Amino acid sequence: MAQVDVYLVRAFSVAGQGGNLAGVVLHTDRLSDTQKQSIAKQVGVSETAFVSQSNKADFQVSFFTPTVEVDFCGHATLSAFWLLRHLQHISAGSYQQETKAGILAVEVALNGDVLMSQNLPIWSAEFSAEEVAPMLGVQAQLISQSGLPIQAVSTGLVDVLIPVPYGVLDSLEADGSAITRFCQQHQCVGFHVFELNPTEESYTASCRNFAPAVGIPEESATGSSSGALACYLNRYLGYQQAVFEQGRAMKMASRLVTQLTIADEELTQVQVGGEGAFEKVLSINL
Structure with missing residues (x-):
């Protein structure tokens, strides 16, 4: 053999x-x-x-x-x-x-x-907090209070980007079966949930990624989702560089560095590294 x-x-x-x-x-x-x-x-x-x-x-x-x-x-x-x-x-x-x-x-x-x-970002559907919150075990108002959209974005794979308030991320309880059904229905790979950190912290945001539809209940570092999130934070908050933490809840902390190149006010390159x-x-x- x-x-x-x-x-x-x-x-x-x-x-x-x-x-x-x-x-x-x-x-x-x-x-x-x-x-x-x-x-x-x-x-x-x-x-x-x-x-x-x-x-x-x-x-x-x-x-x-x-x-x-x-x-x-x-x-x-x-x-x-x-x-x-x-x-x-x-x-x-x-x-x-x-x-x-x-x-x-x-x-x-x-x-x-x-x-x-x-790849440069492809912006897809937006979803309501009421649709998504029950699958993460949180109240819809916790998600909606950030004022940021829940949006499907792809820089290679389609992820639904979901903001939660600082301090909420580690307490999420993901419903894998419900997330799988949702992702199959909307042709996306998973949920990438993030909380923005205070400016004095070394990480721009902390993240968790749930992709049970492709056999990944939770992942400790997701490069494709980090590229999508970097583009999202640039579009809605003006960030051009961001450093993300992921995997903390899994005791597998990871560091993902992102860098966007912008020329003549147009995004021309998305990079993720570590x-x-x-x-x-x-x-x-x-």
């Missing part, structure tokens, strides 16, 4: 701790989608990235949750390029990855930190 090595990397870790585990499999040109899905299910982390050759970019990368393939995954992208640098397959510099969300740029710093470009840390290697049977 053939075996495949899967590297586990903590993406968006803080000094080597916390972060979000992603699987990375290199040299996957001969693996079928069925095999990739089987590997991702056996690995059991929220996403596994499969790196292969591309005739359109430096690498082709596909992303599988334990239950389904997704078009893009931020933390698995960071893990993949951090690992390629860690294993000295690439040097620091600028690269392009071919994904189902398009060809996206990735920058690898000398210290191994990764800054990845995402550090990685090696966890271990798993051998998976095909």
